[in-house]
Amino acid sequence: MLAILLCSGLGAQSWIRKNNSPLTASGTGSFSFTIGNYGYVNRGHGIAATGDTSEMWKYDASADSWTLLPAPPVLLSKAGSFAIGNYGYAGMGYSSGILSDSFFRYDPGLNKWSVVAKFPTRQFADGGSFVTNGFGYIVGGADSAAASLTNSSYRYDPVANNWTSVANLPAQREALSGFTINDTAYALMGLKPGDSISNAVFRYLPSVDSWVKLSDFPGKSYGGRHCNFVLNNEVYFCLDSAQCWKYTPTADQWQRLPNTPFGLVVATFVIHGVAYLIPEFSANVWEFCPPVQILQTNSLSICSGNKIALSASGGNLYSWSPATGLSSTSISNPIASPADSITYIINVADSNGCHFKDSVRVNIKPFPVVQAIANRSDICFGDTTQIKATAGMGYSWTPVSGLTNPSIANPIASPTDTTRYILTATNLFGCTIQDTVTINVRPLPAIHAKAQPGTICPGDASKLSCNIRGLSYSWSPGKSLDDSVLIRTSANPLSSTTYTITATDTLGCSNKTTISLNVISAPPIIASANPSTICKGDTSLLNASGSVYYSWSPDTTLTGSVTSASNLKAFPWTSFTYTVTGTDSSGGCLNTAFVSITVSAFPASPSISENLNTLSSSASSGNQWYLNGNIIPGATNQSDTPLANGSYMVCTTNASGCSSCSKTILFDALAVTEINLFNTITLYPNPAFSEFSIDYSNSKETELTIDICNLMGEKMKTVYCGKLKSGKHRTKIQTEGLAKGVYFVILNNGNSGMICQRLIISE
Numbered sequence: 001m002l003a004i005l006l007c008s009g010l011g012a013q014s015w016i017r018k019n020n021s022p023l024t025a026s027g028t029g030s031f032s033f034t035i036g037n038y039g040y041v042n043r044g045h046g047i048a049a050t051g052d053t054s055e056m057w058k059y060d061a062s063a064d065s066w067t068l069l070p071a072p073p074v075l076l077s078k079a080g081s082f083a084i085g086n087y088g089y090a091g092m093g094y095s096s097g098i099l100s101d102s103f104f105r106y107d108p109g110l111n112k113w114s115v116v117a118k119f120p121t122r123q124f125a126d127g128g129s130f131v132t133n134g135f136g137y138i139v140g141g142a143d144s145a146a147a148s149l150t151n152s153s154y155r156y157d158p159v160a161n162n163w164t165s166v167a168n169l170p171a172q173r174e175a176l177s178g179f180t181i182n183d184t185a186y187a188l189m190g191l192k193p194g195d196s197i198s199n200a201v202f203r204y205l206p207s208v209d210s211w212v213k214l215s216d217f218p219g220k221s222y223g224g225r226h227c228n229f230v231l232n233n234e235v236y237f238c239l240d241s242a243q244c245w246k247y248t249p250t251a252d253q254w255q256r257l258p259n260t261p262f263g264l265v266v267a268t269f270v271i272h273g274v275a276y277l278i279p280e281f282s283a284n285v286w287e288f289c290p291p292v293q294i295l296q297t298n299s300l301s302i303c304s305g306n307k308i309a310l311s312a313s314g315g316n317l318y319s320w321s322p323a324t325g326l327s328s329t330s331i332s333n334p335i336a337s338p339a340d341s342i343t344y345i346i347n348v349a350d351s352n353g354c355h356f357k358d359s360v361r362v363n364i365k366p367f368p369v370v371q372a373i374a375n376r377s378d379i380c381f382g383d384t385t386q387i388k389a390t391a392g393m394g395y396s397w398t399p400v401s402g403l404t405n406p407s408i409a410n411p412i413a414s415p416t417d418t419t420r421y422i423l424t425a426t427n428l429f430g431c432t433i434q435d436t437v438t439i440n441v442r443p444l445p446a447i448h449a450k451a452q453p454g455t456i457c458p459g460d461a462s463k464l465s466c467n468i469r470g471l472s473y474s475w476s477p478g479k480s481l482d483d484s485v486l487i488r489t490s491a492n493p494l495s496s497t498t499y500t501i502t503a504t505d506t507l508g509c510s511n512k513t514t515i516s517l518n519v520i521s522a523p524p525i526i527a528s529a530n531p532s533t534i535c536k537g538d539t540s541l542l543n544a545s546g547s548v549y550y551s552w553s554p555d556t557t558l559t560g561s562v563t564s565a566s567n568l569k570a571f572p573w574t575s576f577t578y579t580v581t582g583t584d585s586s587g588g589c590l591n592t593a594f595v596s597i598t599v600s601a602f603p604a605s606p607s608i609s610e611n612l613n614t615l616s617s618s619a620s621s622g623n624q625w626y627l628n629g630n631i632i633p634g635a636t637n638q639s640d641t642p643l644a645n646g647s648y649m650v651c652t653t654n655a656s657g658c659s660s661c662s663k664t665i666l667f668d669a670l671a672v673t674e675i676n677l678f679n680t681i682t683l684y685p686n687p688a689f690s691e692f693s694i695d696y697s698n699s700k701e702t703e704l705t706i707d708i709c710n711l712m713g714e715k716m717k718t719v720y721c722g723k724l725k726s727g728k729h730r731t732k733i734q735t736e737g738l739a740k741g742v743y744f745v746i747l748n749n750g751n752s753g754m755i756c757q758r759l760i761i762s763e
Helices: none
Strands: 012-019 031-036 038-044 055-062 063-071 078-086 088-093 103-107 112-114 128-131 135-142 149-157 161-166 177-181 183-189 201-205 209-212 226-229 236-237 245-246 253-257 263-272 274-280 285-289 301-304 317-321 342-349 355-365 372-374 378-380 385-389 394-398 418-424 432-442 449-451 462-466 472-476 488-491 495-504 510-519 525-531 531-533 540-545 548-552 568-572 575-582 590-600 608-611 614-617 622-629 646-653 660-662 665-666 672-675 678-684 691-697 702-709 715-724 728-732 739-749 754-761
Touching: 012 691, 031 078, 038 226, 038 263, 078 128, 128 183, 135 183, 135 245, 149 660, 161 715, 177 236, 226 263, 372 418, 372 432, 385 418, 385 432, 449 495, 449 510, 462 510, 488 510, 525 575, 525 590, 540 548, 540 590, 568 622, 608 665, 614 622, 614 646, 646 754, 660 754, 678 754, 691 702, 691 739, 702 728, 715 728
Parallel strands: 031 263, 128 177, 301 355, 378 432, 531 590
Antiparallel strands: 012 285, 031 038, 038 055, 055 063, 078 088, 088 103, 103 112, 128 135, 135 149, 149 161, 177 183, 183 201, 201 209, 226 236, 236 245, 245 253, 263 274, 274 285, 317 342, 342 355, 372 385, 394 418, 418 432, 449 462, 462 488, 472 495, 495 510, 525 540, 540 568, 548 575, 575 590, 608 614, 622 646, 646 660, 646 665, 665 672, 678 691, 691 728, 702 715, 702 739, 739 754
């Protein structure tokens, strides 16, 4: 056997020349397939010197020998062929120069051919073929003149022995290659209409019966004759240009390999992971040694004292040297544990006689020198400390609980319990080493605080205290405390306050707690007098609000319960200020308000004098004249000239609003007579609320009208009108319909006489 080693090294492949085949000057229309341990080749279309032949040969790779087999029933050229299980199939193409639709099955056990279902059409030959999921496929092809190409695709079912049309190839092609990897099929290259060369690659998914276009083939072919074979889930293409390429379907990537030692290939088959190729018009047989992955990498690094597994594959015999630090020198994957950096050489031989050589460098790297330290190794519960690594490039701290970032050199640690942190530091060589640091967590002092009492009134004080001794203390806020650093202190805040006490033990650990002191707001006492200015002898209504219980002082000029009432009457004879003290519902907190009443004196009662039919008031200002009890609009001067006979009266009001009225005089053209109808008159209460009374007496029987007028003299209400006998009388009057304010009550007996009394109506 002549063996030619074309190239070697990591990922290299070898071409080995085998014994010549008996297929002298094999033709262009050959077909081939593999069944079990043997390859099968049909010579097909020959050259002029030898002619066409239907010879069928079997190749035994272990003996490198050929055996002649029965020929197919007809001469087949550019036939479609594939192997399914233990049978080979071939057919269609040209039979004696005529397009054929015949298809045949070869049985190696019986060593004979039999007819199977005809191909659906005889119009095309030179289609691509592949097998997936137990079915054979023929895709594309052309007629005898290659003038008409097809994209039709058909599937053969060996169990049902029938053909079925499937999804068309995305483009018309002839002389294209087909292959299958992991039940996924591929069809690529070939010729396009017009004999132009195609670099397209298509993938067929039988589960959904569809085609997908992939990346184009990046190489160059000079015709439609090329071959492919699949090794280790990768496909290799040998082209008529002697180019050799490897395609990885999972990555859709192409890799250019060294050229083949031959050109056009017409037949190929794979036996036990080794490919065999027969060039066109040649008896040469070439064996392809698949690329061998000798080592994972050309350079490895380990840390001093560590181990690493070396790895070589693709051969049968392995030899490592030197033996220093190796667990074995004759296996594919020894364990290396050298003390110093070293280069290992590997020699590999496979069952086909291919030899490969490669080397790997194992570099020994030092460990980092590292120490784990802490800023503070003793901390109080709730505190933090920083832990640090003194060297390294990559860091990992465990446990990760309580760390801000377990992957940096100096994380902040806040453990809740005493914790031992383990640092794993890695240097730039990837070597790791560990160190530890322990953080002791001290418990905080357990403290409690109380306020006695817990609720106070403004201005009162409470005792604040803490339950434990032997510590240092700090109360805050300290503004309202007697002392903010004692275990006991007195607090007198103006409003409710939450105090915080911080206690520190002998180890420096501090804890704090809070206590709330509730300050009950004093009732917001509001006091008022209505009216706040009265005339001497009148009364005013005192009113207090905002509290629950009240106490008034002094009580000498008050009517009502001075210890509980919120409102009562005051009748001071001089201007006076009253004090009211309010108590809240709990009876604990007091507040005080003050209200003043100004008492004004009545002006002197004016008198009326008459001179030449002109009436004059003794008061120089504040006058208002009345005729028959009715106000005379605009008559506010000291003098008034009557325009009609009747009963006239003048009232004068001082700056405090207190009024006094004259006696009534009867004016006529002949004489003026002063009327003194009523002996006494009393109006009470004044101020009045819902009602008031008038007590009066008269000396003789008369007609009487009692009216209530406003300060403008406008009549607001008539409360009595009728004959009045002589004697003492009392009239009760309701104030309903009258707004709060100052009024005049006028008693009028017609033209005989009138008397006016001032009245205040309060709410």
